[in-house]
Amino acid sequence: MTRSRAPSAQTMQLLAALLSQRTQWQHGYDLSEQTGLPSGTIYPILMRLSDRGMVDAKWEPSPHQGRPPRKLYRLTTKGAAYATEHSRPKGATWRPLSPGRA
Secondary structure, eight states: OOOOOOOOHHHHHHHHHHHHTTTSOEEHHHHHHHHOOOHHHHHHHHHHHHHTTSEEEEEEOOSSTTOOOEEEEEEOHHHHHHHHHHHSOTTOOOOOOOTTOO
């Protein structure tokens, strides 16, 4: 049986940062800077989200000789849907704007 629970505040901060640049690959360090979360929080969350198919990850070779490659992250379609779904206030429903309202 799979247990489902609401994402933590830290997970939501990270998802919001990823969602704000949905199609771009981002470094963990940049995500840490955007959210204010320490690396000891960011990377375990990214690993869990990746294991659940919500985040894609890939390695990027360093442009500087002698430096290790860096890992990049971005939301998958599933992750974007999850982030959007959980970013709505509880009980809020989507309704289209009436004609004439922008």
